[in-house]
Amino acid sequence: MSRRARLWLVAVGGAGLAALFVAAALDLPAFGGDHHPYGDRAVHASLARRTANVIASVNFDQRAFDTLGEMTILFAAVIGCVILLRRTPDEHRDRPAPQKVARPVRRYALLVLPVALLAGLYVIAHGQLSPGGGFQGGVVAATSLHLLYLGADYRALERVRPVALYETGDAIATSAYVVTGLAGLIGGSAFLANTVLPYGTFNTLSSGGTVPLLNAAVGMEVACAVVVLLARFLDQTVEIEEGNGK
DSSP states (O other): OOHHHHHHHHHHHHHHHHHHHHHHHHTSOOSSSSOOHHHHHHHHHHHHTTOSOHHHHIIIIITHHHHHHHHHHHHHHHHHHHHHTSOOTTEEEOOOOOOOOOHHHHHHHHHHHHHHHHHHHHHHHTTTTSSOOHHHHHHHHHHHHTHHHHHSOHHHHHHTOOHHHHHHHHHHHHHHHHHHHHHHHHTTSOTTOSOSSOOOSTTSTTOSTTHHHHHHHHHHHHHHHHHHHHHHHHIIIIIEEETTOO
């Protein structure tokens, strides 16, 4: 594609985006005041579907399709990272030597690791009830594993981080989100509509209909994606070397 054609493509796309932005801005409620129709509707829908956390209700119910887009962006970023950081023919893998870690650092990292991991899983599991959810809990759970790298060495981290397994988990979690959305279509409703499961009892783990399922799928996808991303960057820093050994 020529430079002129690329400029025209950017100009047309930018003009369309600007038109949509202006149309959306003109239709916004008046600035100021203590009444906001979107907030009232979100709270009403959250209570109607037994979801205590209004933010989770918005993310995984009212705008679950948008959340699928955000999830897909992270999934695509992982694929791009895996492709760009793959080992080339002029590189080789050199096993890192064991590192000596100060005892206070080792004790602290190994003590905090299970606590941080449980905290991440707790945030994911209670995303429909309290602040947090799959995105936040997934990051906490994934980064907690890397305390083993700080408290021990890279080899210890590799033993609890089989990258292929996490890559598979990333794909399964993304597929589970889509399959949950398709279940709504099979049930005669809309894609990702919260009509597949009973809403349950308010303020319990089983409440919210499909919100806990979608939240768990996002938590698993984010955790696996972060592990894979950090694994590729750490491999390049710690293990992968050029053919001349530099």
